[in-house]
Amino acid sequence: MQLRAGVAKSDITTGEEGVLVSDPLYAKALVLDDGITKAVIIAMDALAIGGIGDIKDDFLPKLRSRIENELNIPGANVLVNASHTHPQGRLLCDDAEQIGRTFEAVRQALQNMTEARAGSGFGHEDRIIVNRNLKMHDGSHWTVRYAHPCPQDKDVAGIGPIDPSIGVLRIDRLDGQPLAVVYNYACHLLIGVPDRGVTANFTGFASKVIEENLGNGAMALFLQGAGGDILEVFFKDVHRPRNSEPLGTMLGLSTLKAVRQIQTKDAGLNVLSETIRLPLRRNIPERMEAKLEEQAKLLASLRSTTLNFKTFLPLYLKYALNPEYPADYSYRYMHEARIGSNELVSMDAHNRGNLDRFLNNMYTMEKLIRIQEELETFQFHETLIREAGEETVPAEVQGMKIGDCVLITAPAELLVEIGLKLKKQSPYEHTFVSAFTNGYLHYAAPVEHYSKGGYEVTECLLAEEWQEAYETKANDILRRL
Incomplete structure (x- = not known):
């Protein structure tokens, strides 16, 4: 059967005054739709699909139910991904409007269906991201965050990996004109724009670059990848404006380069979706x-030290600039x-003794800041787990095969x-x-990270057994697709 495809979008931005x-x-x-199976991919400029942010936990079941009842597309065949954009404050329209507008995008896309072909491949972009987990000489992890300082350089032994690949699915009309580009990249959307207003962040700019270059109504849909510990490379830079547009432009151009190398062909469609139970952590009191x-x-x-910051800074600079003869010229010594x-x-x-004590x-203060934040996180997680009232949580694992491409x-x-x-x-x-798809269970860290600390481990609600359970099911679905 011939693959058919359609695209549409809805503005879901908050309309709050001011x-x-x-x-x-x-x-x-x-x-x-390949004539046998129908599926929907929804890319949302949002923090998360439930759990945190503006989207409530009942959004996904309500949206899927409406799509299934009114459009005759199985709810289990609907993939909803959050880009994980981070600006402060309310981002999205109210709860009912979120469902209505998102549904309307799906309904319009269904009306816009046309015969299509699909192809897939990979692009590459390694200049705009960095792993924020620093590997310390003592074997621990220290996570680069805006909320606390970085460690001393002498204590850092290395950094974790990144995934520079851009997964690209290209959907063409039968005349060869691009209809849609789905691009998948592991990142974190934090920097924003200079006025710090509501923004889709650098993937929003990337999508704009892709769409404007392809033209003819082609739509770019960004799917967030496994980017829990990935950071914009300029995130801690205090010498340039906090503007994500240059990063987005680079990602968009790198994606376009890959798009133009992909050949499309007839493609089939298959979807599998299963829900497993993942264990919650029960050792939070001990960790606290x-x-x-x-x-x-x-x-x-x-x-105690005789110095305060006013006296410390000029004295520190004096001894750092000329450590051998800090007080005067060498001839005096x-x-x-x-x-x-x-x-x-x-x-x-x-003076050096006073400087050392002050430093x-x-x-020590910087370490105490991090510990205080971790303690507050533990208290919050203890509340979440207590309110859940169960030892496990449901987690949907969905696989979608489109031609040679698998999500x-x-x-x-x-x-x-x-x-x-x-x-x-x-x-x-x-x-x-x-990742960040069909729900939100906070961070999911590798088992080998649990003993090393770091922000993602602190924020992880899942017990160590989660990884084996998830990977077993994910690999099972991949084999069965």
Whole structure:
């Protein structure tokens, strides 16, 4: 049977008075039908599909139910991905409008169906992202975050991996004109734009670049990948404006390069979706106790110093600029040595001691900031798990095969190592990992990270057994597609 496809989008941006909007947020829908199977891919400029942000937990079941009842497309064949854009405040229209407008995008896409062909491939972009998990010399992880300082450079041994591949699905009309581009990339959308208003972030700019270059009504749909620990490379840069547009332009151009190399052909369609149960962590009290002990040791290590910041900074610069002769020119030290005096040397030793104590206190303060945030997270997670009232949570794993391209999903912030592993184990060359999809279970860290700490492990609600359960099901679905 001939593949048919249609696209449409709806503006889902908040309409609240006084809210700055840099660029609109969309729900973009791609409907596919090979004569046997119908499927929908929905890409939403949103923080998450439930769990946190503006989209409530009942959004997905309500949307799927309406699509199934009114459009005759099985709810289990509907894939909904959140880009994970992060600006502060309300981003989206109200709850009922979110469902209505997203449904309308699907309905219009169904009406716009035309005969089509599909092809897939990979692009490459490694200049705009970095892994935010720093590997420390003591074996622990330290996560680069805006909420706390980075560690001392001397303590950093290395960084984690990235996934520079851009998974690209190209859908063409029969005349060869592009109808849709679905692109999948592992990243984190944090920087925003200079006025800090509502924005789709750099993937919004990337989609605009793709659509304007392809023309003829072609639509670009971004699917977030396994980007739980991936960061914009300029995220901590204090010497340039916080503007994600240049990064988005680079991603868009790299995606276009891949699009133009893909040949499309007749394609079939298959979808499998199953829900498993993933275990929740039960050791949060013990983790809190360990952090409290670490906090107490750090507090006990603080020592008094005569310096405050006003006196510390100029003295620190003076001793850093000329560590051998900080007090004056070298001839003064030579003269003191000749006459048997040690006043300058004694003063330097005294000042260096005060500088060291002040610096140690400052570094200790930075560690205490991180611990305090971790303790607050533990308390929040303990509440979430207690309110859940169960030892496991449901997690949908969905696989979608479109021609030679396969999408495998996860309802959590998969870390990049999980995504890389799934791609390596998949029997399909063009396997795209679509995390942040069909739900939200917070971070999902690899088991080997649990003993190393880091923000993603702290924020992870899932017990260590989650990884084997998820990967077993994901690989099972991949084989059966």
